[in-house]
Amino acid sequence: MRKTILAFLITVLVTVSVSAQLPEQIKEGLKNLTVKVDKLTDASTIQKEILSFISAAPNEDLKKKALVFIQENSKSAHTKEVLARLLKGSDSVVTNKNYIVLKNANIIDAISDTSKKGSVFIEGDKITAIDYTNSMQIPEVAAIYDLEGKYIIPGLIDAHVHITHGTLKDAQEHLQTALKKGVTGVRDMGGDGRMLTLLKKNTMIGEDVGPDVFFSTIIAGPEFFENDPRPKEVAKGATAGKVPWQTAITHDSDLRQVVAEAKGLGATAIKVYLNVDKDLFRKVAAEAKRQRLKVWSHAVVPPTKAIDITNGGSEVMSHAASMVQYEFIKGDLKSRHAFKSQEELKAYRQKSQNLNWDKNSAEVKRLFNAMKANNSILDATMFVYTLGLEPSENGKKVDSTRYKIGVKAVKIAYDMGVKIGAGSDHMISKDNIINIHREIELLTLAGLSNIDAIKAATIINAEGLGEEKNIGTIEKGKLANLVVLNTNPLENIESTKDIKFVIKRGKIVE
Numbered sequence: 001m002r003k004t005i006l007a008f009l010i011t012v013l014v015t016v017s018v019s020a021q022l023p024e025q026i027k028e029g030l031k032n033l034t035v036k037v038d039k040l041t042d043a044s045t046i047q048k049e050i051l052s053f054i055s056a057a058p059n060e061d062l063k064k065k066a067l068v069f070i071q072e073n074s075k076s077a078h079t080k081e082v083l084a085r086l087l088k089g090s091d092s093v094v095t096n097k098n099y100i101v102l103k104n105a106n107i108i109d110a111i112s113d114t115s116k117k118g119s120v121f122i123e124g125d126k127i128t129a130i131d132y133t134n135s136m137q138i139p140e141v142a143a144i145y146d147l148e149g150k151y152i153i154p155g156l157i158d159a160h161v162h163i164t165h166g167t168l169k170d171a172q173e174h175l176q177t178a179l180k181k182g183v184t185g186v187r188d189m190g191g192d193g194r195m196l197t198l199l200k201k202n203t204m205i206g207e208d209v210g211p212d213v214f215f216s217t218i219i220a221g222p223e224f225f226e227n228d229p230r231p232k233e234v235a236k237g238a239t240a241g242k243v244p245w246q247t248a249i250t251h252d253s254d255l256r257q258v259v260a261e262a263k264g265l266g267a268t269a270i271k272v273y274l275n276v277d278k279d280l281f282r283k284v285a286a287e288a289k290r291q292r293l294k295v296w297s298h299a300v301v302p303p304t305k306a307i308d309i310t311n312g313g314s315e316v317m318s319h320a321a322s323m324v325q326y327e328f329i330k331g332d333l334k335s336r337h338a339f340k341s342q343e344e345l346k347a348y349r350q351k352s353q354n355l356n357w358d359k360n361s362a363e364v365k366r367l368f369n370a371m372k373a374n375n376s377i378l379d380a381t382m383f384v385y386t387l388g389l390e391p392s393e394n395g396k397k398v399d400s401t402r403y404k405i406g407v408k409a410v411k412i413a414y415d416m417g418v419k420i421g422a423g424s425d426h427m428i429s430k431d432n433i434i435n436i437h438r439e440i441e442l443l444t445l446a447g448l449s450n451i452d453a454i455k456a457a458t459i460i461n462a463e464g465l466g467e468e469k470n471i472g473t474i475e476k477g478k479l480a481n482l483v484v485l486n487t488n489p490l491e492n493i494e495s496t497k498d499i500k501f502v503i504k505r506g507k508i509v510e
C-alpha cells in the first residue's frame with residue numbers, strides 16, 4: 001500500500017516539474033529570437049522584441065524562465081544588459097503589472113489642506129510613491145501622463161446611496177456612470193443583500209465597471225418590517241425581516257447569530273433602524289463591533305434619540321436636518337408606528353420640533369460634544385433636502401425648513417469639531433447627474449471649507465467604512481483611486497465635476 005502511494009506521488013512530482021519547464025518548441029523559438037536580438041544594438045528595440053515574444057506565455061513563471069533562457073543563450077552584451085534589467089528591476093514584465101506615472105500635477109492629497117506639485121507613481125492597483133522633488137526615476141515600462149496645470153484628488157466616496165431599488169442592470173449602469181464622474185466607492189445604506197453581494201464582488205474585481213461597493217444590512221424592530229413597504233420590496237421572494245440582509249430583532253433575539261449572518265453576507269456594517277430602544281441599540285452595536293463590523297444608523301431612529309445613538313456606538317449618523325430638535329423632548333421618542341394616522345404623526349413631529357435652538361443650547365452642546373468624543377461621523381445628506389426645490393436666483397442656494405435646519409446643524413457640528421461626511425442619499429438623478437458633487441458644494445454652503453468638503457467625501461467617508469488604511473487619501477500604499485481635475489477645487493468647489501479622467505484600483509476608467 002505504502003509503495004503504491006509513493007509511486008503515485010513520484011508521478012505527480014515528475015508531471016509538475018516537467019510542466020514547469022519550457023517546452024522544446026518554445027526553446028527553439030527563444031533560440032531564434034536570441035539570435036535575432038543579438039544583432040540589435042538599441043536597448044529599447046531589444047526589449048520590445050523580447051516582451052512581444054514572451055507576452056504569449058501563459059503564466060508568470062514561464063515568462064521568467066523564458067527571460068532566463070534568453071539571458072543564458074545570448075552572446076550580446078546589449079541583450080544581456082536588457083535582460084538583467086528586466087529580471088531585476090521591474091517585475092512588471094513578468095506580472096503584466098500596470099505602471100502609471102502622473103507627472104507634474106497639483107496633488108490634493110486630503111491629508112494637508114493645500115495642493116502640492118508632484119508626481120504620483122502607480123504600480124498594479126496601488127500608489128507606490130509620491131515624488132515631490134522630481135527626483136525619482138520613472139520605470140521604462142510606465143505609461144506617463146503629463147498633468148501640468150491639472151489637479152488630483154482622491155476618488156470620491158458617496159456615503160449614502162441605495163443602489164438596488166431597480167433591476168440589477170439599472171444598478172450596474174448607475175454605478176458605471178458614477179465611476180466615470182469620479183465616484184470610486186459607495187456606501188449602500190440598505191437594499192437587496194443578494195444584489196449588493198454580487199455588485200460588491202463584480203466591482204472589486206473589475207467584472208462590472210463601477211465604484212467599490214460597501215453595504216450594511218438593516219437591523220430593526222419587528223414593527224418596521226411589518227408596516228413599511230420598503231423592506232418588502234428588497235426582500236422579494238423571501239420574508240421581510242427574516243433574511244440575512246434585514247433582520248427583525250427584540251431583546252430576546254440571538255444577536256450573535258444576527259450579526260454573524262450580516263457578516264457572512266459580506267456586509268461592512270449593520271444599520272440599526274427603527275423600533276430599537278437604546279438598550280437594545282447598545283447591545284447589538286457592541287456585538288457588531290465584537291465581530292468587527294461597523295455600526296451605522298440614522299441620527300435619530302425613534303424611539304432612540306441622537307444622544308443615545310452616538311453613546312450607543314453608532315459610527316456614522318445620517319441626516320443632519322432631523323436630529324437636534326428631538327433632543328429637547330423629554331424621555332424616549334414615539335416611533336412612527338405608534339401613531340394611528342399620518343395626521344397624528346405629523347402633529348407630533350410639528351409639536352415636538354423646537355426650532356429655537358442654537359449653538360449655545362445645552363442640548364445642542366451635549367449632543368455634538370458627545371459625537372465628537374465618540375468619533376461619530378455626521379453624514380449630513382444635504383442634497384436630499386434640496387430635492388424638488390427650485391434653485392434661487394444665483395442657482396445655488398435653496399430654501400426649505402429642513403434644508404435650513406440641516407445647514408444650522410452642520411455648521412454648529414463642524415465648528416464644534418464633529419467629523420462631517422458627504423452622502424447624497426440619491427446617487428444619480430435624471431440625465432445621469434451624479435449628486436455627490438452637489439452634496440460637496442452644499443457642505444461648503446453650510447460652512448465647510450473647500451478642503452474639508454473634499455475630505456468629507458474622501459478620507460472621512462473612508463473612515464466611516466473602516467477603510468481609511470486603504471482609500472481616502474493620496475498616499476503611498478493606498479489603492480490608486482484618483483480623480484484628475486482640469487481646474488482647482490480649492491478655489492472653486494464645482495471643479496470636482498470638471499474631470500479629465502478617473503483611475504480606480506490603478507486602471508484608467510474608459
Ligand SMILES: [Zn+2]
Nearest residue numbers: 160162189425
Ligand atoms: Zn437613505
